[in-house]
Amino acid sequence: MTFKYNNVYINSASTVVGPYEAKGPFSKLYDKNYDDLYFGEKSWEQAETKAINDSVEILLKKINKKNNEIDIHIGGDLLNQLVATNYASSKIGIPLIGIYSACATSTLSLMLASNMIEANQIKNAIVTSSSHNNSAEKQFRNPVEYGGPKKGYTTFTTTGCASCYLSLEKSNIKIESATIGSVIDMGVTDVFNMGAVMAPAAAKVISDHLKDTNRTLDYYDLILTGDLGIVGKMILKEYIKKEYNINLKNYDDSACMIFDTDNQPVYMGGSGVACLPLVAYTHLLDKMKKGKLKKVLLVATGALMNTTMCNQHLSIPSIAHAISLEAIK
């Protein structure tokens, strides 16, 4: 299913990150960073909440608006019952839709907000996407200090929150269309190999998007997937060629960009809800505003992993949502 938009624009964005991201390649582009993972709070979950609050606060300052001037807030994170987003929202005070689509949350939230703006139901919206390395490790894996040995091909959850303000007011970045992805399960059970879990979902949504819009890959200057990592990126390239006969070019993966994978202890790159938007709202929007990129397809990919189901030896399903951005003058 693909939606077309004519009047939805990204006006501003803000990012707050943790120490690892702050040492990555885009360190200068983030609005705020913290030196330690607690962010001055008492627990990892509270730290993630703080990141969301900070990010929204910075965003509201940038667009010079108060919270009662924003119609809706759509956001999500990885934690059970979306605690980070829900607790943050109690301070933010904007009507909230909390959504969960694992790491595909960022593009799904953009899509939902765009749909409502296009339908004139709302005038503007704030979308947030957050993740925290240690709160995710605690929930999905082992206690953080245990640091149990990991496979070398795993990925490293990004810490931070990326927020973005969408509205009817014209700006240089237009949201052009969006495609909802389907849940796909290719039988991967390895919880460390998230790239392999998510690659088929990314391939499906890219193919669906191109079919629905009658486009070829040449249309886009860049296709950016969410958090496949170095391994997942290679798997996607081969799988999409064999299954959908698409030769991926102008393609990159934000997991491979957000960290310096050679020199940082991040295994095969980043992951987590914040991974794609942290790259998209900083590096990518900068490039689009400077005219270096015109048409970009963002494909956030999410592994719908649940420890209970994994312990029952079921494979991990995945989902991906695509959103197309256009730089206009």
Next chain:
Amino acid sequence: MEKKEYNKIVDKYTPSEPKLKNAFIAFIIGGFMGVLGNFLVDIYSYYFNLSTKDASVFMIITLIFLGCFFTCLGFFDKWVNFAKCGLIIPITGFAHAMMSAALEYRKEGLVTGIGANMFKLAGSVIIFGVVSAYLFGLLRLFVMGG
């Protein structure tokens, strides 16, 4: 595409773990742990005039303390990540598993946090330790003649 065919693509690009290297590191570090343990037993029995059996208990207490202490200082997880089974199999691994869980859940209260979660990782070690001790006891009683 069939799941089997997809799994072939996955296997093709997923790097295999350096098992031999890991085993070698675990062997060396684990060996050093053994040497350290024995050294402690010798020291305790020599200086405190203890029997080897009593000195072993003190050695275990020392290693457990060090495991917990280093976990609390925040660098033991990095050592475990490097040495893997070399530090997990000895008693230090057990101490580390309990202490890391306790640290993780300390904000959730004494009973509901630390009490309920401290054995999250180490609980299965105890259960299967007891079960295997029981089985071995039976084996010894019936096969090896007590």
